[in-house]
Amino acid sequence: MCGSFRRTARALTSFYQEALWPLGLRATQLTILQALSRTGEVSQGRLGEILAMDSTSLTRTLAIMRRRGWIAVRRGEDQRERLLRLSRGGAAKLKRVTPVWDGVQARLRGKLGERGWKNLLRLTNQVTEWTTAQAGSL
Numbered sequence: 001m002c003g004s005f006r007r008t009a010r011a012l013t014s015f016y017q018e019a020l021w022p023l024g025l026r027a028t029q030l031t032i033l034q035a036l037s038r039t040g041e042v043s044q045g046r047l048g049e050i051l052a053m054d055s056t057s058l059t060r061t062l063a064i065m066r067r068r069g070w071i072a073v074r075r076g077e078d079q080r081e082r083l084l085r086l087s088r089g090g091a092a093k094l095k096r097v098t099p100v101w102d103g104v105q106a107r108l109r110g111k112l113g114e115r116g117w118k119n120l121l122r123l124t125n126q127v128t129e130w131t132t133a134q135a136g137s138l
Helices: 002-023 027-039 044-051 055-067 088-134
Strands: 071-075 082-086
Touching (some): 002 027, 027 044, 027 071, 027 082, 055 071, 082 088
Antiparallel strands (some): 071 082
16 A cells, blocks of 8 residues: 555656656745645645655755745754745745746646545545654554
């Protein structure tokens, strides 16, 4: 199952990546911009939980995005905590790329059909919720 999900994730990421590449954005970066757009200011740890993303990969991706001016970072009350939010540059980037993202989504949704789309979304959410809840229990 793990191999199938990983293969599917790589193929799906490549599908989106091809459309995003001319805009200078990777699929993981867009996902982060979208999450920050929805959450507002959030700790890096919480963002990692929301995205089910490991700390090392998230830190590396955030550093690139910060250098490009897409996110703003400030220290929390605890000096170790970093709070993230979408910057104006990040909001502008998200606005420019959203029509492309929507087009890719529409193509995939059309290929899967409405029922297939909803079933796949429900299933992937269930698997993510269950596996993240089980983390560390093996």
